[in-house]
Amino acid sequence: xxxxVADNLYWMSRYLxxxxxxxxxxxxxxxxxxxxxxxxxEGRWMRMVEALGRPAGVSWTGDALEMARSxxxxxxHRASVTHCISMxxxxxxxxxxxxxxxxxxxxxxxxHRVHSADSAQEFDSDISDFFSSTMDGIHLFxxxxxxxxxxxxxxxxxxxxRYLxxxxxxxxxxxxxxHDLLSAPLQDSDGHQYLELVGxxxxxxxxxxxxxxxxxxxxxxxxxxxxxxNRDFPHALRYSIDSLRSSITAxxxxxxxxxxELNALAGKLYAALSYTTIEEVLSNDPAAYLHSIxxxxxxxxxxxxxxxxxxxxxxxLAV
Amino acid sequence: MAAxxxxxxxxxxxxxxxxxxxxxxxAPDGTLRPLYQDLMNxxxxxxxxxxxxxKQSADLSFLTQGITFTVYGQEEGTERIFPYDxxxxxxxxAEWKKIESGLAQRIQALNLFxxxxxxxxxxxxxxxxxxxxxxxxxxxxxxxxxxxxxRNVYISVVGSDLLRLNNGEFVVLEDNLRVPSGVSYxxxxxxxxxRIFPQLFQAYGxxxxxxxxxxxxxxxxxxxxEGRPEPNIVLLTPGVFNSAYFEHTYLARQMGIxxxxxxxxxxxxxxxxxRTTSGLRRVDVIYRRVDDDFSDALAFRNDSxxxxxxxxxxxxxxNVTVTNAFxxxxxxxxxxxxxxxxxxKYYLGEEPILNNVKTYLLSEKKERDYVLANLDKLVxxxxxxxxxxxxxxxxxxxxxxxxEFAQCIQQNPRNYIAQPTLDFSRAPCLINDKLExxxxxxxxxxxxxxxxxxxxxxxxxxxxxRGSLVVNSSQGGxxxxxxxxx
Numbered sequence: 035x036x037x038x039v040a041d042n043l044y045w046m047s048r049y050l051x052x053x054x055x056x057x058x059x060x061x062x063x064x065x066x067x068x069x070x071x072x073x074x075x076e077g078r079w080m081r082m083v084e085a086l087g088r089p090a091g092v093s094w095t096g097d098a099l100e101m102a103r104s105x106x107x108x109x110x111h112r113a114s115v116t117h118c119i120s121m122x123x124x125x126x127x128x129x130x131x132x133x134x135x136x137x138x139x140x141x142x143x144x145x146h147r148v149h150s151a152d153s154a155q156e157f158d159s160d161i162s163d164f165f166s167s168t169m170d171g172i173h174l175f176x177x178x179x180x181x182x183x184x185x186x187x188x189x190x191x192x193x194x195x196r197y198l199x200x201x202x203x204x205x206x207x208x209x210x211x212x213h214d215l216l217s218a219p220l221q222d223s224d225g226h227q228y229l230e231l232v233g234x235x236x237x238x239x240x241x242x243x244x245x246x247x248x249x250x251x252x253x254x255x256x257x258x259x260x261x262x263x264n265r266d267f268p269h270a271l272r273y274s275i276d277s278l279r280s281s282i283t284a285x286x287x288x289x290x291x292x293x294x295e296l297n298a299l300a301g302k303l304y305a306a307l308s309y310t311t312i313e314e315v316l317s318n319d320p321a322a323y324l325h326s327i328x329x330x331x332x333x334x335x336x337x338x339x340x341x342x343x344x345x346x347x348x349x350x351l352a353v
Numbered sequence: 354m355a356a357x358x359x360x361x362x363x364x365x366x367x368x369x370x371x372x373x374x375x376x377x378x379x380a381p382d383g384t385l386r387p388l389y390q391d392l393m394n395x396x397x398x399x400x401x402x403x404x405x406x407x408k409q410s411a412d413l414s415f416l417t418q419g420i421t422f423t424v425y426g427q428e429e430g431t432e433r434i435f436p437y438d439x440x441x442x443x444x445x446x447a448e449w450k451k452i453e454s455g456l457a458q459r460i461q462a463l464n465l466f467x468x469x470x471x472x473x474x475x476x477x478x479x480x481x482x483x484x485x486x487x488x489x490x491x492x493x494x495x496x497x498x499x500x501x502x503x504r505n506v507y508i509s510v511v512g513s514d515l516l517r518l519n520n521g522e523f524v525v526l527e528d529n530l531r532v533p534s535g536v537s538y539x540x541x542x543x544x545x546x547x548r549i550f551p552q553l554f555q556a557y558g559x560x561x562x563x564x565x566x567x568x569x570x571x572x573x574x575x576x577x578x579e580g581r582p583e584p585n586i587v588l589l590t591p592g593v594f595n596s597a598y599f600e601h602t603y604l605a606r607q608m609g610i611x612x613x614x615x616x617x618x619x620x621x622x623x624x625x626x627x628r629t630t631s632g633l634r635r636v637d638v639i640y641r642r643v644d645d646d647f648s649d650a651l652a653f654r655n656d657s658x659x660x661x662x663x664x665x666x667x668x669x670x671x672n673v674t675v676t677n678a679f680x681x682x683x684x685x686x687x688x689x690x691x692x693x694x695x696x697x698k699y700y701l702g703e704e705p706i707l708n709n710v711k712t713y714l715l716s717e718k719k720e721r722d723y724v725l726a727n728l729d730k731l732v733x734x735x736x737x738x739x740x741x742x743x744x745x746x747x748x749x750x751x752x753x754x755x756x757e758f759a760q761c762i763q764q765n766p767r768n769y770i771a772q773p774t775l776d777f778s779r780a781p782c783l784i785n786d787k788l789e790x791x792x793x794x795x796x797x798x799x800x801x802x803x804x805x806x807x808x809x810x811x812x813x814x815x816x817x818x819r820g821s822l823v824v825n826s827s828q829g830g831x832x833x834x835x836x837x838x839x
Binding site for chain 2: 035040191288343
C-alpha cells in the first residue's frame, strides 16, 4: 500500500474519532450545565476545553451556548466538529478508491448534513437531538467500515488511527478530571458530585458499562480503574492500546517488515496498563502516570510515521 | 430495406430540421438512413415518460459510479456528471475500417517524425518542414534530443479528433499526442447503454470496446525497460483536484495498477521508487497523465510540485519508461498539423488515408493576407492551445473580437492557424424528449506499444447548444455512445 494512502486512511479515521469525542463532550457538558452545582459554568467549560486538548482560540465568553455553537459549526475553528468532519471527508476523497462506496456515501451524507442550514436549526431547537444524530452518523460510518471494507492493511490503518485518537483522548480526559475526582469530599449530600462522575463516564459512553461491573455506586478510584484498565470496554485505555497493538501486528504481517522499537513501545504501554493496579497508581503520582501514557501515545504516532509513512529514503534503501 | 417508418417517428421527423451539414441519421432528402431504422423504431415508440425514466436511470448510474467532473469557481467545488445523450451514434463496419487504417498510418508516421526530429532531423534537412517551425514550437523539448526511448515509441496513448464533412468523408481535425483524456467516458457510456437498451444493442451486433484497459496495460508492459520481466506499472496523476481525476482512478482500477502522485515517488541513483508502507518499491513504467512542464522540477518547470524531481534523469538512464514521452507536443502542434500529409508521404511513401482539414499557416505572408481579409469566414486557433480555448469562430464573432485577433496575428503569426468554418456532421440527440440534431465529432483512442491497436469505437462528443460548433466538455459539450457495427 502506498504510504500516502495509509496516511489518508489513518487521518480520516482520527479526525472522525475526534469529531465524535468533541460531540460527546459537548453534549455531556451542555447537559450538565442545566444543573446548578458547586462547579461554575466557567470552571466546567474550561475543564472541558482542557479535555479536548486545549484547542487554540477557545476562551470563556460567558455564553456557553454560543461557544458550543462555535465549537460545533465554525469551519475556521480547527477543533470544531464541522472542521473535523470536513477533514475526514477530504482525506477520504483522496483515497476514494481504497474505501467502499458505502463508506464514502455515509461520510458524504454526514458532511452535507452538518453543513446544511437544517442542522443549524436543529442545534437551536433541540441541541441534544442534534448531537446524538451527529454521533449516529459517525457510528454508521464505523459500522459500514467494518462490514463493507476488506479487513486488509488499509482497514488496519483506519483502526490504528481510531484507537490512537481514542487512547489519547481518554488519557487526556482522565488527566484533566483526576484532581477533582480524587479531592472530592466523601459525603456527596447534594448530589453534585454524582452528576460530575456520571458526566465523566458519559464522556466515554462508559456509564452503563461501568454499572454492569461496579453497580451504580460511583467511586472515584473504581471509575479510574474502569477507564484505565478494563479489558473489555472499547473506550477503556487498555482496550484501545490492545486494539492498536493488534493492528500494528497485522500491518507488519502484511508488509513483511517490522519495527522492533514500535513493537517495544506499544508492548510496554500495553503491559503497563495490564499489570498495574489502581492502588499503585494512586499511591504514587497519578498525574505523572497519566501524563506518561499520553506521551507514549504521541511517540507511537511518531514511530508509525517514521516507519511507514515519512521514512527517510536511506533507511528504506538499506533494507 | 424498404423505408416503412412508424407513424410516431414520422411526426418527429417532420420537426427534425436539416440543413447543408451532413446528418448522421437522415439523408439530404429527409429520408431515414437504413442504418438508423431499427434504432428509431425503438426510440420513437417509447413514451415520453419512459424516456425520462431511462434518462434518469442513466444519470443516476453515472452519479453513483462517481463519474463526475468538478466545476471550479465556487466555494466548494461541485461535482457534476458529464452531460450524456441516450441516442447512440452509429458507424458502419466499412467506415470504421477506413478510420482504423487511416489512424494507424497517421500515428506511425507521426511517431517516425518525432524520432527523426529528436535524432537526425532528416525531414528538416530535406526541407519538407521548415526548421524554425519545429524549433519555435513551445512543446519542443531540447532535453529529448538524442535520447533513446523504448522501441522508439514516443506516442503510445493517442486520441485523435475526427469530423465528418458534408460529403460524408471523415477528416482529422487534430491529434492529441500529449495526455489525451475521455476514454473512461467511452467505457462508462457503453456500460450504461448496454443496461438501458440491451435488446437493441444485441440486435445491432455492436463491436466490443471493453477490452481497452487490457490493451492499455499490454501496451505499457511492452514498453517496460529491458531486464524487467515483471514490470511495476503505475499511473501518475496530478491529484484529486485535476478535472480528469475520475478517469485516472478508473483506469488504474481497471488495469489493477497503482495510482500514484508525484509525492509518492522518489528517485535515487537514477531509479524511481514509490513509497509504500512496506518500504520503497521500484517503478518501471509510468503512464503519465501530468503535462511535460510539471513532470520533473529539475528538468522542466522548477515551480512544479506535481511531478517527481529526478524523474527525467532516471528516464534518460533507461531505468524507467515514461509514456507518452516528453516533447511529443511538437507533433500535435496546430501549425505542424498542416504538414501531416507530407509527413505521411515522407516516411511511409503512402498517400494519407484520412485527410486533413484545409489549414492556413499564418507565418506564410500570402496565406496570412488571405486570412486577415476573410476573418469573418474562418476559424482562427492558437497553435499550442487545446480544449476549445484561444479560438475565434469567424461567422459568430464580433468586429471587435476580429480586430483583437488580427492584432494578435500580426504580432505573432507563428502562434496562429486558420481553417475554414466547417459544417461538420450532426447527429440526433434527445433534447427535452424531442429529437434534435446537434454537431458531433469522434475521438477514437489509439494505442501503440509493440503494434498499433485501436478498439472499435470512441468518444462521440456533442455540442449540446443548438447551432454550437464547440464540443469540448469544458465549454458545455456532452457525449454519447458510439456503436461500431460489424
